[in-house]
Amino acid sequence: MSYESWGRNDSVVREARTPDRLTPDILANGSFLAYGNGRSYGDSCHNTGGRLIDMRDSNRILSFDDVSGLMTCEAGTLLSDVLAHAIPRGFFLPVTPGTRYVTVGGAIANDVHGKNHHVRGTFGAHVESLHLLRSDRGLLTCSQSENSDLFAATIGGMGLTGLITRAKIRLMRVGSADVRQRTLRFGGIDDYFTRCAEFDDMHEYAVAWIDQLAKGRRLGRGLLLGADHPSEKMRASAPASKPLLSVPLVPPVNLVNRTTLKVFNELFFRKEKAGEHWRTVSWQSYFYPLDSIGHWNRFYGPRGLMQHQSVYPEMNGHDTTVRLMECAQLHGHASFLTVLKRFGGQLSPGLFSFPRRGFTLTLDFANQGADTVKLLDALDDIVISAGGAVNPYKDARMSPATFEASFPNWRALEAYRDPAMMSDFWRRTALALPQRLVDERLVGAAV
Numbered sequence: 001m002s003y004e005s006w007g008r009n010d011s012v013v014r015e016a017r018t019p020d021r022l023t024p025d026i027l028a029n030g031s032f033l034a035y036g037n038g039r040s041y042g043d044s045c046h047n048t049g050g051r052l053i054d055m056r057d058s059n060r061i062l063s064f065d066d067v068s069g070l071m072t073c074e075a076g077t078l079l080s081d082v083l084a085h086a087i088p089r090g091f092f093l094p095v096t097p098g099t100r101y102v103t104v105g106g107a108i109a110n111d112v113h114g115k116n117h118h119v120r121g122t123f124g125a126h127v128e129s130l131h132l133l134r135s136d137r138g139l140l141t142c143s144q145s146e147n148s149d150l151f152a153a154t155i156g157g158m159g160l161t162g163l164i165t166r167a168k169i170r171l172m173r174v175g176s177a178d179v180r181q182r183t184l185r186f187g188g189i190d191d192y193f194t195r196c197a198e199f200d201d202m203h204e205y206a207v208a209w210i211d212q213l214a215k216g217r218r219l220g221r222g223l224l225l226g227a228d229h230p231s232e233k234m235r236a237s238a239p240a241s242k243p244l245l246s247v248p249l250v251p252p253v254n255l256v257n258r259t260t261l262k263v264f265n266e267l268f269f270r271k272e273k274a275g276e277h278w279r280t281v282s283w284q285s286y287f288y289p290l291d292s293i294g295h296w297n298r299f300y301g302p303r304g305l306m307q308h309q310s311v312y313p314e315m316n317g318h319d320t321t322v323r324l325m326e327c328a329q330l331h332g333h334a335s336f337l338t339v340l341k342r343f344g345g346q347l348s349p350g351l352f353s354f355p356r357r358g359f360t361l362t363l364d365f366a367n368q369g370a371d372t373v374k375l376l377d378a379l380d381d382i383v384i385s386a387g388g389a390v391n392p393y394k395d396a397r398m399s400p401a402t403f404e405a406s407f408p409n410w411r412a413l414e415a416y417r418d419p420a421m422m423s424d425f426w427r428r429t430a431l432a433l434p435q436r437l438v439d440e441r442l443v444g445a446a447v
Contacts, residue, residue, distance in 0.1 A: 002014070003016060003035055003038060003045075003046070003052055003054075004038055005038060005040050005041055005042055005043065005044075005045050005046065005396070006038060006039050006040060006041050006297055007041040007042055007297070007304050007305050007306055007307065007367070007396055008250075008297055008298075008300070008304030008305070009042070009043075009303075009304045009306065009367060009396050010043060010046060010396075010424075014046070014047070014048070014051075014052055015050075015051045015052070016035060016051060016052040016053065016054045017051060017052075017053060017054070018053070018054055018057060018058070019034075019053050019054075019055060019058055019133075019163060019165065020057075020058070022053065022133065022163065024133070024134065024135050024136070024137075024138050027133070027134075027135035027163070027418070027420040028135040028136070028419075028420055030050065030051055030420065031047060031049065031050030031051065031420065031421075031422045032047065032050060032051050032052070032053055032163070032420050032421055032422075033045070033046075033047035033050065033051075033052055033053065033159055033160075033421060033422060033423050034052070034053045034055055034075070034105060034109070034159045034163055034164065035052040035053060035054050035055060036055050036056070036075075036076065036102060036103035036105055036106030036109075037056060037078060037101055037102055037103050037106065039099055039101060039102045039106065040106070040110065040393045040394075041305075041306070041307045041393070041394045041395070041396065042306075042307075042392075042393070042394060042395045042396030042397070042425060043395075043396055043423065043424035043425045043428065044110075044158050044159075044392060044393045044395070044423050044424075044425040044426075045159075045423070046423060046424040046425075047422055047423055047424060048424050050422055053163060055075055055076035055103055055105055056076050056103070057076060058074040058075060058076035058077075058165070059073075059074055059076040059077045059078065059081065059103075060073065060074045060077070061073045061074075061077060061081065061082070061085055062074065062166065064085060064086070064089070066089050068170070069086075069091050069170055069171040069172060069173060070128065070168060070169070070170055070171075071085070071086070071168070071169055071170075071171060072166060072167070072168045073104055073166065073167065073169075074104075074165065074166050075103060075104055075105030075108075075130075075163075075164040075165055075166055075167060076103050076104075076105060077103060077104045078100065078101055078102065078103055078104075079093060079096060079097075079100045079101070079102055079103075079104065079107065080100040080101055080239070082104065082169075082171075083100060083177070083239070084239065086171050087177045087236050087283075090173055090174065090175075090233065091171040091172060091173055091174065092171065092172055092174045092177050092229065092283070093114075093171060093172075094120050094125075094126045094170070094171065094172040095112065095113060095114045095116065095117075095120055095121070095122060095123045095125070095126060096112075096114045096123075096287055097112040097113070097114060097123075098114075098287070098288065098290065098339075099288055099290065099291055100287070100288050100291060101291065104167055104169065105159075105164040105167070106159075107123045108123065108124060108127055108130065108154065108155055108164060108167060109154070109156070109157060109158055109159040109164065110156065110158065110354075110393040111123055111124040111155050111156030111348055111350045111352075111353045111354070111355075113343070113354075113355045114205070114287075115205040115206060115207040115227075115287070115341065116204050116205045116206075117341075117342075117343045117344055117346065117355055118200045118206070118342060118343065118344030118346075119204055119344065119346075120172075120346070121344070121346035121347070121348060121355075122155075122156075122346075122348045122350070122353055122355055124155035124156060124348050124349050124350045124353065125346065125348060125349055126169055126170045126171075127155060127167055127168070127169050127170075127349075128143060128168040128169065128170055129141060129142065129143035129146070129151075129167070129168045130142050130143075130151070130154065130164055130166065130167040130168070131164070131165045131166045131167070132147075132150060132154060132161065132162040132163065132164055132165070133162055133163040133165055134161075134162035134163075134418045134420075135162075135418055135419060135420035135421075136418065136419060136420075139165070140162075142154060144349065149416070150162075150416060151349070152349060152350055152351045153350075153351045153352070153412075153413060153416035154350075155348065155349055155350030155351070155353070156348060156350035156351065156352040156353040156354070157350070157351070157352055157413055157416070157417075158352070158392065158393065158413075158423060158425070158426070159421065159423065160413065160416075160417045160418065160421045160422070160423065160426060161413075161416050161417060161418055161421070162418040162421065163421075174229040174230075175229055175230040175231050175232045175233045175234055176229060176230050176233070176234035176235065176236045177229070177236035177237075177283040178229075178230075178234065178236050178237055178280060178281065178282050178283050179205070179227035179228060179229055179230075179280070179281060179283060179286050180227065180228055180229075180230060180278060180279075180280055181225060181226070181227045181278065181279055181280070181281045181286060182199070182202075182203065182225070182226040182227065182276060182277075182278050183223060183224070183225055183272055183276060183277055183278075183279075184199075184223070184224040184225075184226075184275070184276040185222075185223055185269070185272045185273065185274055185275065185276070186221060186222060186223075186224060187217075187218060187221050188214075188217055188218055188219060188220055188221050189210075189219055189220025189221075189318065189321060189322060189325075190220075190318075191221075192208055192210075192220060192222065192224060192340065193317065193318045195224060196208070196224065196342055197342075199224055199226040200342055200344070202226060203226035203227060203228050204227065204228045204229065205225075205226065205227040205228070205286070206224070206225070206226045206227075206341060206342070207224075207225055207339060207340075207341045208222050208223065208224045208225070208339070208340045208341060209222050209223045209225070209268070209338065209339060210222040210325070210338040210339070210340050210361075211265040211266075211268075211269055211338070212265075212325055212328060212329075212334065212335040212338040212363065213258065213261060213262055213265055213329070213334055214265070215329065219322065219325065219326075220321065220322065220325060221269065222269070222338075222340075223268075223269070223272055225286070227281075227286055236282075236283060237282040237283065237284070239284060242294070243291065243292055243293055243294035244292045244293070245292065245293045245294065246293065246294030246295055247293065247294065247295045247296060247298040247299060248295075249298065250298045250301065250302055251298070251299070251301055252301065252302065253301050254299075254300050254301035254303070254366040254368075255299045255300070255301065256299050256300050256305075256334070256336045256364075256366050257334060257366065258332075258334040261334045261335075261336055262334075264336075290337075299336075300366045300367065301366065303366070303367040303368070303369070304367045305364055305365060305366055305367055306364075306365050306367050306372055306376060306396055306397070307362065307363065307364050307365075307394045308362070308363045308365070308376050308379050308390070308394070308395075309354075309360060309361070309362040309363075309390070309391035309394045310324070310360065310361055310379070310380075310383040310388050310389065310390050310391065311343060311354065311355065311356055311358050311359070311360040311383075311388050311389050311391075312358050312359060312360075312383055312386040312387065312388030312389075313357070313358045313386065313387050313388065314342070314357065314358050314359065316386050316387075317342075317358060317359040320359070320382065320383070320386040320388070321340065321359060321361055323382050324361055324363070324379055324382055324383070325338075325361075327375070327378050327379055327382060328363060328365075328375060328379070331371065331374065331375040331378065332371075333365045333366075333368070333371075333372065333375050334365070334366075335363040335364050335365055336364045337362065337363075337364040338361070338362065338363055338364075339361070339362040340359065340360070340361050340362075341359070341360055342358070342359050342360075343355045343356060343357055343358055343359070343360055344357065345357045351409070351412055351413060351416070352407065352409065352410070352412070352413045354389065354391045354392065354393075356389070358388065362394075363379075373397055376397060376398075377399070380398060380399070380402045384402060384405045384406070388406075389405075389406035389407065390402055390403075390406050392406070392407070392425060392429075393425075395425070398429065399429075400428075400429050400430070400432040400433045403429035403430065403433075404429075404433055410430050410433075413430075414430060
């Protein structure tokens with residue numbers, strides 16, 4: 001089958017097998033990597049030259065406690081299925097990424113975050129335990145009290161510590177999955193930084209949409225969206241049985257360009273009244289707006305898209321954000337989905353997690369080949385010079401040096417990597433580093 005990442009940069013036929021008959025002996029005689037639902041943007045879900053383990057049929061919800069909110073499910077269970085089971089019972093995911101079509105195993109392996117990191121941290125903070133199948137140690141139960149070192153390495157471990165087969169996660173009780181949304185339309189980036197701390201302090205969720213194409217005094221204008229679940233019990237809106245729209249095929253050209261985005265951004269910005277106002281919105285529209293369009297990544301045409309997400313310290317958050325947006329404009333690239341939010345100080349239980357205190361900016365670009373790679377390299381330089389990091393599970397091309405600067409503790413994860421597990425990302429970044437360091441020493445000695 002052709003297993004794609006969401007960026008669609010590398011669509012080739014890859015071998016895969018299901019996890020039902022996997023044993024440590026089988027794992028030990030090959031190179032493997034779990035594949036969830038293909039929502040990672042880059043090559044962290046690819047294993048060229050090895051085999052993928054297709055987890056999508058391993059998707060049963062095994063138990064749910066209506067009192068504690070504890071759910072045990074197989075790793076291939078989609079978050080959409082978790083929500084379908086939990087919402088009628090008065091529960092919701094404590095942390096959710098921007099799509100509900102990711103697997104529980106993928107959410108753990110990438111230690112995903114949401115719009116409420118400042119309140120509840122990452123997904124891994126709500127994992128009670130998991131089962132991990134390793135080629136060298138068999139099937140293990142991992143938690144903070146049992147095999148705790150492997151538990152920490154697996155949360156955010158990008159699927160490299162073994163095969164997650166099931167997990168026990170703790171959901172949160174809510175009056176309704178729908179939210180009361182507070183919208184502030186702001187005219188420039190200075191206004192965002194003036195108000196963002198207030199929104200974080202007052203609301204469970206806070207995120208800003210940014211018009212990346214705006215310039216001058218309007219640079220960084222956008223919408224700041226705070227939200228909270230109601231405390232009183234209310235019926236939540238029912239999820240749509242399928243996306244309202246779908247992109248049936250890949251167009252021959254990129255439809256997400258500066259011309260179309262300039263019009264879209266103006267309409268999206270103007271659809272909200274000036275100032276701030278409140279309204280109740282459905283959980284689908286607040287948490288998963290793009291899920292309403294099936295295969296929306298096809299809009300970017302045959303070359304796909306590349307996403308850049310970074311995090312950088314609060315002390316230089318304003319200046320770094322401006323530099324990143326101006327850099328994208330200077331390179332002539334337009335970002336369809338530009339999201340800015342603030343991470344809190346909550347520490348992940350994972351050994352290798354992307355979120356850390358500071359601001360995080362996400363940019364989506366149509367893949368224009370070498371020009372786009374040049375832009376992303378320039379964005380990396382800005383982030384690293386500011387003391388920040390680049391998100392590995394959104395990446396398809398960062399250099400080994402950028403990776404090491406973002407995750408100086410990568411060798412700790414390598415020490416826990418199952419020898420049978422490998423990804424194109426890890427091979428391209430972490431495993432390229434030792435040889436690079438040797439080469440540099442040799443060059444230095446020769447000089």
